[in-house]
Amino acid sequence: MAVVTAKRAARQRSGERYxxxxxxxxxxxxxxxxxxxxxxxxxxAWPALAHFKFAFLTREIWNPVTAQFGALAPIYGTLxxxxxxxxxxxxxxxxxxxxxxxxxxxGLRRPVGVAIELLAAVPSIIFGxxxxxxxxxxxxxxxxxxxxxxxxxxxxxxxxxxxPPFGIGVLSAGLVLAIMVLPFIAAVMRxxxxxxxxxxxxxxxxxxxTTWEVIWNVVVPYSRIGIVGGIMLGLGRALGETMAVTFVIxxxxxxxxSLLAPGTTISASIANEFTEAVGDLYTSSLVALGxxxxxxxxxxxxxxxxxLLRLDRRALSGV
Amino acid sequence: MTRRRQVRKLGNAVALGLSLLATLIGLACLGAILWxxxxxxxxxxxxxxxxxxxxxxxGTGGLLNAIYGSLVMSVLGMFIGAPIGILAGxxxxxxxRDARLSSVIRFVNDVLLSAPSIIxxxxxxxxxxxxxxxxxxxxxxxxxxxxxxxxxxRTTEDMLRLVPQGMKDASTALGxxxxxxxxxxxxxxxRSGIVTGLLLAVxxxxxxxxxxxxxxxxxxxxxxxxxxxxANLPVVIFQxxxxxxxxxxxxxxxxxxLITLAILLxxxxxRLIISALPGGRSQ
Amino acid sequence: xxxPGDGIPVQDTxxxxxxxxxxxxxxxxxxxxxxxxxxxSPEPRRAVGAAPAARIExxxxxxxxxxxxxxxxxxxxxxxxxxxxxxxxAVIGPSGCGKSTFLRCLNRMNDTIAGARVTGSILxxxxxxxxxxxxxxxxxxxxxxxxxKPNPFPKSIFENVAYGPRIHGLARGxxxxxxxxxxxxxxxxxxxxxKDRLSRPGTSLxxxxxxxxxxxxxxxxxxxxILMDEPCxxxxxxxxxxxxxxxDELRASYTIVIVTHSMQQAxxxxxxxxxxxxxxxxxxxxxNRVFTNPRQKLTEDYISGRFG
Numbered sequence: 001m002a003v004v005t006a007k008r009a010a011r012q013r014s015g016e017r018y019x020x021x022x023x024x025x026x027x028x029x030x031x032x033x034x035x036x037x038x039x040x041x042x043x044x045a046w047p048a049l050a051h052f053k054f055a056f057l058t059r060e061i062w063n064p065v066t067a068q069f070g071a072l073a074p075i076y077g078t079l080x081x082x083x084x085x086x087x088x089x090x091x092x093x094x095x096x097x098x099x100x101x102x103x104x105x106x107g108l109r110r111p112v113g114v115a116i117e118l119l120a121a122v123p124s125i126i127f128g129x130x131x132x133x134x135x136x137x138x139x140x141x142x143x144x145x146x147x148x149x150x151x152x153x154x155x156x157x158x159x160x161x162x163x164p165p166f167g168i169g170v171l172s173a174g175l176v177l178a179i180m181v182l183p184f185i186a187a188v189m190r191x192x193x194x195x196x197x198x199x200x201x202x203x204x205x206x207x208x209x210t211t212w213e214v215i216w217n218v219v220v221p222y223s224r225i226g227i228v229g230g231i232m233l234g235l236g237r238a239l240g241e242t243m244a245v246t247f248v249i250x251x252x253x254x255x256x257x258s259l260l261a262p263g264t265t266i267s268a269s270i271a272n273e274f275t276e277a278v279g280d281l282y283t284s285s286l287v288a289l290g291x292x293x294x295x296x297x298x299x300x301x302x303x304x305x306x307x308l309l310r311l312d313r314r315a316l317s318g319v
Numbered sequence: 320m321t322r323r324r325q326v327r328k329l330g331n332a333v334a335l336g337l338s339l340l341a342t343l344i345g346l347a348c349l350g351a352i353l354w355x356x357x358x359x360x361x362x363x364x365x366x367x368x369x370x371x372x373x374x375x376x377x378g379t380g381g382l383l384n385a386i387y388g389s390l391v392m393s394v395l396g397m398f399i400g401a402p403i404g405i406l407a408g409x410x411x412x413x414x415x416r417d418a419r420l421s422s423v424i425r426f427v428n429d430v431l432l433s434a435p436s437i438i439x440x441x442x443x444x445x446x447x448x449x450x451x452x453x454x455x456x457x458x459x460x461x462x463x464x465x466x467x468x469x470x471x472x473r474t475t476e477d478m479l480r481l482v483p484q485g486m487k488d489a490s491t492a493l494g495x496x497x498x499x500x501x502x503x504x505x506x507x508x509x510r511s512g513i514v515t516g517l518l519l520a521v522x523x524x525x526x527x528x529x530x531x532x533x534x535x536x537x538x539x540x541x542x543x544x545x546x547x548x549x550a551n552l553p554v555v556i557f558q559x560x561x562x563x564x565x566x567x568x569x570x571x572x573x574x575x576x577l578i579t580l581a582i583l584l585x586x587x588x589x590r591l592i593i594s595a596l597p598g599g600r601s602q
Numbered sequence: 603x604x605x606p607g608d609g610i611p612v613q614d615t616x617x618x619x620x621x622x623x624x625x626x627x628x629x630x631x632x633x634x635x636x637x638x639x640x641x642x643s644p645e646p647r648r649a650v651g652a653a654p655a656a657r658i659e660x661x662x663x664x665x666x667x668x669x670x671x672x673x674x675x676x677x678x679x680x681x682x683x684x685x686x687x688x689x690x691x692a693v694i695g696p697s698g699c700g701k702s703t704f705l706r707c708l709n710r711m712n713d714t715i716a717g718a719r720v721t722g723s724i725l726x727x728x729x730x731x732x733x734x735x736x737x738x739x740x741x742x743x744x745x746x747x748x749x750x751k752p753n754p755f756p757k758s759i760f761e762n763v764a765y766g767p768r769i770h771g772l773a774r775g776x777x778x779x780x781x782x783x784x785x786x787x788x789x790x791x792x793x794x795x796x797k798d799r800l801s802r803p804g805t806s807l808x809x810x811x812x813x814x815x816x817x818x819x820x821x822x823x824x825x826x827x828i829l830m831d832e833p834c835x836x837x838x839x840x841x842x843x844x845x846x847x848x849x850d851e852l853r854a855s856y857t858i859v860i861v862t863h864s865m866q867q868a869x870x871x872x873x874x875x876x877x878x879x880x881x882x883x884x885x886x887x888x889x890n891r892v893f894t895n896p897r898q899k900l901t902e903d904y905i906s907g908r909f910g
Binding site: 287293 | 331344349403415423497
């Protein structure tokens, strides 16, 4: 006969209560973390937001001496560098993903795929110093003079390529960002393309479609939401990225029409100035920048995750 | 008809050629980065690197205090983050499988997984550094823990779900309460998966710079005090690379190489463990 | 909750009329009176012809009007049956007939399935196990279960068997635990095959050995009843024969309920057989009698292989 004492059973029951409570508390902590981040940032940013009000968003001035702060330049720089990064990384990332899922010889698929995934794990500071020591001088010497000479005089887009070739600046930051998010976008895209059932592709081929026609008419429409989600996820990374950008952006609180001019981004401003900021308003203004970044990236990432919900969760673990 | 076919074939060739080109460009850029890293970093690799402190400008030295600080803060961060992440992942996988709360938590966790790390730094600054009145290794570790938690939650949930239901049922049918089943059966069965998650989280955490900038700050000297600023590789790399001194820049490259090698090694080991897992693990 | 004699619970009426329709089509003679026994009568509704056999003096389990709803779909309706002490009851029926669902009621494994609701009453030694006061862990220590697929834990052979005694604190000291493990492995007929490799993982054994390991693991908790859910369906004929012999031996000390899809197996190992169809208990009685002289048309059709 089973002799399970009541005392022992009671102990097991309370063990169950405690363990269950512990897991629940941990899970709620994850939830609370997001709320905590939002609240504490708002709290820290409050002096600046209350002082400058809405003008904080629209003013370009950033003067620690007179304690006048506006977020326009960092906002512009954040959006512009991310835009450049996306313009470069999305087509290339898509190309890589297409190559990996449709073209690549079977034997190469895994090694190339793994290489891409490993590169997504390389810390962003590496991309930053590479940008500073290798890419920026390269651009300064070979690419930017050509851009200034040939595109500068063109009416319209010429305004984007004015001024001396500094090497560092918005364009360089955008390109470094592009290279940094490239493996990430390629890996997510590949996972998205992999969700297309083989049957669908095969029925395309059975109708006599070429590989490209199958990709364009079957794979892309089927995985449309996933593709947008993947791009948004990459965008979220680019917007919030700090180290890859800080090295090469030039940290100038200016909105310049030219992409070759130095600028700043939200995260670069915070990284560069936070520890040196003196005065409550200065610090608070930097935290207020953090709030802006939080709002922008949260919206983008939440939208991306929402679109990627359909994707098999396991496919994305690790990225 | 044949003309049309030729056009289609041409379009196909062009498109596929472009995708091949994209792959080559992408791999070339990334290869160039790694190549530079190795080429510039390797010349600075020496015993000195591991035995001496970070030098003042113009002096010679190593990265000992930074390496030590990075290790301490990563380990401490994992000690704080891993239990929370594992417990939360356990809740999602075992207790709240289908509850609405779980899907909200899962979603929030996914958002945290890709949230900018500098924001985590600001958060810890606001809640810890301001309260304590100074930068500290503890604050740095907490920031790293917050980065690690979402990674651990995600991998733990995924890995626990791989444990066959039959095994859990067998334990339940023997009269085990869920906590007993989880701690005695599910965790051991998912051990290698959870270890993989830990490795991935360490890899993620050890390269993070932004959250340490205004939590742990930096320290030029040897410090074991967790309550004081502590040197760490990423911030040293950041400061030294941006400095005008050649010696410092060299140290930055060497540090960057070290960090990258460590992270790639961790990732490769994690991958090997994953690929060694029998699929689904049911016999 | 419906107790015996409440009449037909509301949620069952649709199902009942559906059953009547089927019964009419299938030529099954179902007297309305048999579906609604007089208030207070504990007589099972379904197994009319088998009433004397369905009720047993000194039963280990007595189930009355047990119904299971899975997310509002009926999995089992109004099953009333007694389970005799130290006998083997075989539960047979076509797949999806609710036989596993019934088995999982007896140790409340249905609790682990979200949305499953069990009504009626199940008395184990006169105690209602469906009540809130029932500690499920204690119940499951008293009513062990062996599953379809052998599922040893990712632990050593020794630890697999020791797991139950450990969680219930049955052993006083490690020598005692050794004894329990040894005795359980002996009873499961596995001792001689594994005594030299107790520290090897449980998964290193063959399928049949793994299943006997699972039986040893169940015995180690010293249960009163052992539930077996198609324990041989993943095994080869030789391993199956060994398990069947084992069941015959275990009968001396335990009450066994075995769900099986093999009628031959039911005939070989059991003393009583219950036939389930579409979530209802159609007939229960002496195994010999059920197989040679079924009283219900459905049972006869199933046994003679007309469906299933």
